Amino acid sequence: MAPTMLSSNDSSSSSPTVLVVGAGISGLAAARMLHKAAFKVTVLESRDRIGGRIYTDFSFGFPVDMGASWLHGVCQDNPLASLIGRLRLPLYRTSGDDSVLYDHDLESYALFDTAGNQIPPQLVTRMGEVFEALLEETKKVREEFAQDMSLKQAFSIILKRRPDLRQEGLGHRVLQWYLCRLEGWFAADADKISLQNWDEEELLEGGHGLMVKGYWPVVFSLAEGLDIKLNHRVTKISRHPKGVRVAVENGKVFNADAIVVAAPLGVLQAKIINFEPQLPDWKVKAINELGVGNENKIAMLFDNVFWPNVEFLGVVASTTYECSYFLNLHKATGHPVLVYMPAGNLANDLEKLSESAAKNYAFSQLKKILPNASLPTKCLVSHWGSDVNSLGCYSYDAVGVSHGAYDRLRAPVDNLVFFAGEATSSSFPGTVHGAFATGVLAAAECRKTIEERCKDLELFQPAMAEEIELAIPLQISRL
Template sequence: MESNNLSSCEDFFVHGSFSPFEKQPSSPSVIVIGGGISGIAAARALTNASFKVTLLESRDRIGGRVHTDYSFGCPVDIGASWLHGVCNENSLAPFIRLLGLKLYRTSGDNSILYDHDLESYALFGLDGSQVPQELVSKVGEIFEKILKEVNDFFPVLNAVKVREEHQDDMSVMHAISIVLGKHPELRQEGLADQVLQWYICRMEAWFAADVDAISLKNWDQEDVLTGGHGLMVHGYNPLIEALAEGLNIRLKHRVQKIVQRNNRVIVKAEGGRHFVADAAIITVPLGVLKANLIEFEPRLPDWKLSAISDIGVGMENKVALRFNDVFWPNVEVLGVVAPRSYSCGYFLNLHKATGNPVLVYMAAGSFAVDLERLSDDKAVDFVMLQLQSILPRAPRPEQYLVSRWGSDIDSLGSYSCDLVGKPPDLYERLRARLDNLYFAGEAASVDHSGSVHGAYSSGLWAAADCRRRLEVQCGVPDLLKLASLREEMSSSEIMVPLQISRM
């Protein structure tokens, strides 16, 4: 697919239909831009269908925002960590089963904290004293009541829900304040209010955005799969590597311009490298599209540009700490409560899930942005102040890792989120095809945005759409279609049980 190569598809348009005695057209060509799991999924599906596929990735590695680091001597996911929805309906389930990858269950269905259950926490005040578990559970139940008063699907106090009585959109934080004004019995004071703020902090972590920026109309519209949530015990990398095996991947190929011309796509990368194909699938992160780092010729239409502009990009960063010994309680999460959600914090205990002496501090929203402004050393200093406030004898870590998804030129954010006052069809518009340009990625997933399986499914969806169009346009022989169908059937018949446990 190097420049100046004419595809068989274009030859077919020039010379007309072919006969059994003529040279039949070879497979159509596709360029996939972005080597995250969405791009890998698209490239895998089209390669399996005998298309000519080249995947261009700007980084020196594949995976994108799904990245497992091994510098601690054990796997640590610096990006995505969870499989959200441990069930057969999850599009990644067949491959996780096939590879025998183990999961650690952190919550069941309907957890108000989404990826963790209430009993998995040990919360502490800034003075180092542990919050009684009875108070944690009580405030958790109150928080659930507040959220059910916010939306209109779960009547609790027999009152008109906030979303029902307000036609205009507002932030979830504004809606919560309305609920507390209507129902003062739900208000909390002192330590209980700090626990409530911690729950709000956890909610912000789910959306990677401050609660005063999250849309009331859309905050709970995601199709959350059943089966609860599971940490990838060995990280996501084994899955990424298996899906990418045998693909034609060009690393360190940063795309600068995409040109549509004469039923072809010309992709220009840094260093003057050109690639030409019948179609292209664009899977770069939404933050990259927002920053206009890729020039389109012709210019993207306004309806596409407004979708790119109006979908939010949330921020979540991690500071991973490896210690020689385990000195913390045997719980999944250590939390720090405070008078404001911004000042709350929490550590994910990987020792509980993987047996490795690692704590991962997780920051979201504006706090994650502020944390990213610090140097690595200063960020670790801050995190250690929080840890030593609850565990005074905590030593300095032997090693540490600090993520910077916001300033990373190849991501410019963590994952998409719904902002206040934006139209509901943004995800459909983002993924909509533009002739022979296709769009995929977690932000182009209509039902599962912000998730790994959503990004994966989006890549499959774009590949299927691309394949249907090019097979008709290029006259792909039925033999190729049958080969691809057999490939799809064999992968769908894998029924090895998912390996998930909780200790």
């Protein structure tokens, strides 16, 4: 883990004060914007590190992202493009705009059956076309049924109507792998994903780029110079006419004019943070309705490369639960690392195992397709679902829930409590750039509210000029 280098914000005591809960990218973005506007900002973070669900591990001797690792939408319209470009961070593009699997395309992966036989490319391509046809047919089912249902139920209806899309034998197993990767995108099984809203997310142009050097430089750049207090788990947020009062698990108390809550959706659902008075019913409903998915990573470091020079390796099986998916970091970064990425119920089940057992399971999946695989020298295992600081990876549209829940979750309460995070982004949920954008938006709303409240006070003179961010082109490679 890279060292956290933070310094205090020495703003004037006369400046309005804002607390930010959570030092993930949304919380850091909000704090950075408010800090630039001459507010006195303090970030309260429950972990002993910054970054939240962005976590770049350095224990292999080089960066490996164990949380978020892609920039979804490699284009200048991405809210993170200017920052990543300014930091001159290289991206490795793993897909184009027409990626049927969202995070990678059809030209650089190899699929195998459980006996280690590679699937003929022609069959893989044909099943990709079947998969696309299935997704297209969901729109017809959605129009026909007024009541929402799961994607899995919709697929069942489609396959009954379209015998030409039904598959048996090896074709069925390949199609299950495609469905497995769709579940990986949402970090949830298809029986939990809403038919009505599964495609509501806006996909930016440019495909998807892997952060070659990890996301840590982005996090560090946003955090530098901010007053960030680590190991400060917020337990209570009280609202009163003049501001907020915040209690921390270690007994400390903080007072401020307003607060930005950038805690993960899983933490909000678990009611680790108590609100006084209680949040309004519409807010509580939004928090509880949205789904929280789980996707973990088991990174394996090897002495040598013994796998094909493709970006992704896959194991096809009769159910999505049995399918497997490995990201080949060697192709993008030059390091001999494979990352196993289970999602949904499988990710939850693996978290119930010991770390050693989870590593063994991941390696056993690799041995199925590469019988001569050598043992890894080191392994890293994430536990996003059971980590009390996250309790899941990111949000998804659950069955029967309006997509408007994202906007309701973002809406402020009493113009004192503002909300940010990927689960408050109706356009880009589950993404780093979505989380970042909501932090910027929450800061702007908070700033506007406080400035209107303080406009008659001579003590507060907001900053007149903002930093000008140049649009530096993104550094993209496809080796």
